[in-house]
Amino acid sequence: MPLSRLNAEQRSAATAPSGYNLIIASAGTGKTSTIVARIAHLLNHGTQPSKILLLTFTNKAAAEMLERVGVFFDKSITSQIESGTFHAVSYRLLKKLGRNIVLKQPKDLKILLKSIHDRRRFDHIDSSVKAYSAAYLYDLFSLYQNSTVTQSFTEWLESNDSEHGLFFDIYEDIFEEFQALKREFGYVDFNDLLILMRDTLKTTDTLSFDEVLIDEYQDTNTLQGSLIDAFHSKSLFCVGDYDQSIYAFNGANIDIIGSFATRYPNANVFTLNKNYRSSHKILSLANRVIEKNPRLYEKRLEVTRDGTFEAPKLLIYDELFSQYQAISTLIKHSMHAPADIAVIFRNNSTADGIEATLREQGIACKRKGGISFFDSAEVKAMLDLVGVVVNPKDMMAFIHSFEYARGVGSSLSKELFDGLFKLGNGNIYQGFFNPRDDVEDIFKKRAKNHQLGLFDDIIDLGSVSRFYNFGFEELFLSNPILKHPKLTTDGAKFLHQFYKFMKHATRIKTPQSLINHVLSSEVFSAIAEVLAIKRTIKKDGTIDEKLKAEARARIFRKGHLLKDLASGYASSERFLNALTLGSNEMSEGEGVNLLSIHASKGLEFKEVYVIDLMDGRFPNRKLMQKGGSLEEERRLFYVATTRAKDMLILSYAKYDKIKKISYTHSPFLVEAGMVH
DNA sequence: GGAACGTCTCTTTTT
DNA sequence: GAGACGTTCC
Numbered sequence: 001m002p003l004s005r006l007n008a009e010q011r012s013a014a015t016a017p018s019g020y021n022l023i024i025a026s027a028g029t030g031k032t033s034t035i036v037a038r039i040a041h042l043l044n045h046g047t048q049p050s051k052i053l054l055l056t057f058t059n060k061a062a063a064e065m066l067e068r069v070g071v072f073f074d075k076s077i078t079s080q081i082e083s084g085t086f087h088a089v090s091y092r093l094l095k096k097l098g099r100n101i102v103l104k105q106p107k108d109l110k111i112l113l114k115s116i117h118d119r120r121r122f123d124h125i126d127s128s129v130k131a132y133s134a135a136y137l138y139d140l141f142s143l144y145q146n147s148t149v150t151q152s153f154t155e156w157l158e159s160n161d162s163e164h165g166l167f168f169d170i171y172e173d174i175f176e177e178f179q180a181l182k183r184e185f186g187y188v189d190f191n192d193l194l195i196l197m198r199d200t201l202k203t204t205d206t207l208s209f210d211e212v213l214i215d216e217y218q219d220t221n222t223l224q225g226s227l228i229d230a231f232h233s234k235s236l237f238c239v240g241d242y243d244q245s246i247y248a249f250n251g252a253n254i255d256i257i258g259s260f261a262t263r264y265p266n267a268n269v270f271t272l273n274k275n276y277r278s279s280h281k282i283l284s285l286a287n288r289v290i291e292k293n294p295r296l297y298e299k300r301l302e303v304t305r306d307g308t309f310e311a312p313k314l315l316i317y318d319e320l321f322s323q324y325q326a327i328s329t330l331i332k333h334s335m336h337a338p339a340d341i342a343v344i345f346r347n348n349s350t351a352d353g354i355e356a357t358l359r360e361q362g363i364a365c366k367r368k369g370g371i372s373f374f375d376s377a378e379v380k381a382m383l384d385l386v387g388v389v390v391n392p393k394d395m396m397a398f399i400h401s402f403e404y405a406r407g408v409g410s411s412l413s414k415e416l417f418d419g420l421f422k423l424g425n426g427n428i429y430q431g432f433f434n435p436r437d438d439v440e441d442i443f444k445k446r447a448k449n450h451q452l453g454l455f456d457d458i459i460d461l462g463s464v465s466r467f468y469n470f471g472f473e474e475l476f477l478s479n480p481i482l483k484h485p486k487l488t489t490d491g492a493k494f495l496h497q498f499y500k501f502m503k504h505a506t507r508i509k510t511p512q513s514l515i516n517h518v519l520s521s522e523v524f525s526a527i528a529e530v531l532a533i534k535r536t537i538k539k540d541g542t543i544d545e546k547l548k549a550e551a552r553a554r555i556f557r558k559g560h561l562l563k564d565l566a567s568g569y570a571s572s573e574r575f576l577n578a579l580t581l582g583s584n585e586m587s588e589g590e591g592v593n594l595l596s597i598h599a600s601k602g603l604e605f606k607e608v609y610v611i612d613l614m615d616g617r618f619p620n621r622k623l624m625q626k627g628g629s630l631e632e633e634r635r636l637f638y639v640a641t642t643r644a645k646d647m648l649i650l651s652y653a654k655y656d657k658i659k660k661i662s663y664t665h666s667p668f669l670v671e672a673g674m675v676h
Numbered sequence: 677g678g679a680a681c682g683t684c685t686c687t688t689t690t691t
Numbered sequence: 692g693a694g695a696c697g698t699t700c701c
Contacts, residue, residue, distance in 0.1 A: 057691085087691050106691090107693095135694080190691050219690095249689055349687060375692090409680045486679085488701095581691075598689045623688060636689085 002037040002072060006030075013270035014038045018211065018235040020264035022257070024242075024297050027286070027642035028277025028604065031239050035213060036068045038237055039081070042211060043073060049080035051210040053231065059084045059582045061215065061602055082209070086224050087190055088581045090197035093207060095574075097200065101193070102186045102387075102573075103580045108396040109182070109189050110138045115414065116177050120170055131167050141175060145191040146221045146251030184426070185393050194227050201230040211235040216602070218242050221251035236264070242296045244639050246598060248632050249623075258296050274302050277604050279309035282641065282648045289671045290638040293631050312641075312648040314674040316665075320612075323653040324357040327609055330649070331592055332361050334607060342593040342605040344640045346618035350611065351594050364591030368599045374579065378555045381527050382562055383576065385518045389505045390572045392429040393421065404527040405494035412486050416495070419481045429506055432499050435479055461485060467492050473499075497522040511566035511575035519559045528555045597640045608644035610637075613652040614663035637668045650674060 006014060010030055013023045014037035025031035035054075042052055056062040062083040070078045082089060094101060117134035132140065144156045151159070153175060154168045182188070188196065201207060212233040214220065217240030220228070228236070238260065245254050261267045275283055280303045287301060317323035331341055343354055343365075351367055358365045373379060381404065387397030395417050402413035417428070424431025462485035464477060470489070476482075476499050482492060501521040508514045518524050532551035537543055569575035593605065612618060619633035641648060650669065655662050669675040 059691095085691060133694090193691090247690075250691080347688060407680080411679065596689065620688065628688090 002040045009272050010034045020236050020267040022260045023239045023270045025272045026241050028275040029272035039069050047210050049077045052081045053209040053212045054083035055214045057216040090193045101188050102391045103577045104187045110135050113138050146223045149226045198227045198230045209233050213237040218245035218257045219247040219252045220256050225256050243290050246636050281311045282644050285312050285672050286641040315651040317653040320653040320656045324353045328357040328361050336607045338591045340606040343609045344600050348596050366591050367594045382518050392427045404530045406490040407488035408491045472496050511569050511572040514572050515563040597636045606645045607647040609649045610640045611651045613666040615666050618666050
């Protein structure tokens, strides 16, 4: 049983009575083992597996924990445990309650917000500050949603940034329209998922858990905290370490862990002090730095590992790339297996440089969430085509698909969507195949409203006779959408291909056969053609047909890969949403791990390189001006260094020849005693 | 005049 | 690789 392997501290935490339990688990003190043992303890003492809820920071972490529980219990038991990220769990539970959800990536919703933002005018307001861009506003709103559950957006803005007071009415109006539009299209973003879950819990009592376990509790934000409370569980098992709280930018509130003992009645606080991960010298380096931060709970870390290990090293280089090259060479000659080695950095931009030099020297590496399979244009295009079928009012998926139509830009594709949307009473499929005939004003738009910065006008209709003699289907030719005056022949041809794709797609049940249908469709063939040309066109405009054919073949190969990935899913909707919830957790291939500090959370490696330790880049001074704190950056340094088990190598470069910037060492190196 | 399309700069961290 | 900006096209 997992309990027998625990030390006394861990065991008393894992066997704590039902109630509000907080476990302070410093880096490397075996918190995963403790959670695994806790679940085993609950199961042994009669808790129904379906009454256990395990919330983790990544779905992978949850899966690994359950796998470890699965060593001692049958899979039929562990599979009943509800587990995953806040978002994945919320999605699954909402689905169980019959909610229809179209989960969208923030990037997509930013574009949607931008289209609303673009129609607002700010220039009539006399202000010394410039209004926020749509993308920034989206992030700001997201931070607001994660940071408070009591204030309105304007109230929150007022307490954070009153300089923009003149724009608050417009911002508020933009989001009013944004939320209405999301409702109309059925879109839900990551935050909506949690808010929807929380509000649903208020009206239903069919979902209840005997114990909720929360990993990485220090990174819980106010919204997530309110969701935890909405479960009304009589027992909580929260595991975290305030020194590893690194998600303030996402509203993570260190007070949530700090005030645990006073917020919950009869709370118990356990502390795990024995470190099993790092060598003595690595640990004392990390501790020297983190001790500069205020202590929320007393901690006394004990080293348990015996043996002789190398002391942490600091390597200094003259130039950024010579640093990357030297580190790559060190890795090449390392005695450790590539999978046991990690290169960790503050900013993702570092990854490009180090990846290039590693490749140069023939060393395989993997990047979490990097430019992966799902980021490629062809995969996105396939998923967008699937998206329109799954949700025939998905404007974003429609617009993205039409990016590849010649003669159709962002504004025309939006108007085509609007037209079909109206013709089909809110359903593109109906708009294509069963359009209303009483619509005189399908292209008429919103009335003018200069007060809120809205401006729009009405356009005249074009003639359909433009499109005779192209072999279009009769029914298609009779569709009023072809009266759009801006529609060109190329545009109409693409629209026709899209129409034919849609015609046979809606009856297809499994995502696998739907992707098959995409691959054999004319639309996707046209999209693949555009992409293949774009990838093989030379500077003088000529195209090598052979190279183009190869590019096309690569695109379709990815299509078959996607088809295989979809095979495990019963519905296309679930497949799409699962990708949004967890696609960036899949990392391809084997090799040395390249990780941002945030992505390295919870992981450990024998040999760790923390690179680009220059003042300005780490701590990131730019961010600190925008509300980041030195304490948070210090916690990041602590997280990075405590990933190391046997070897820790720190490095920095004095000069960046591309950006022409000179650097000095990070102040954390001084605090660590590596620079005097 | 407006939209489509091409070129240039900048890049925090995540579900 | 995406967004801002400028150029070309209708």
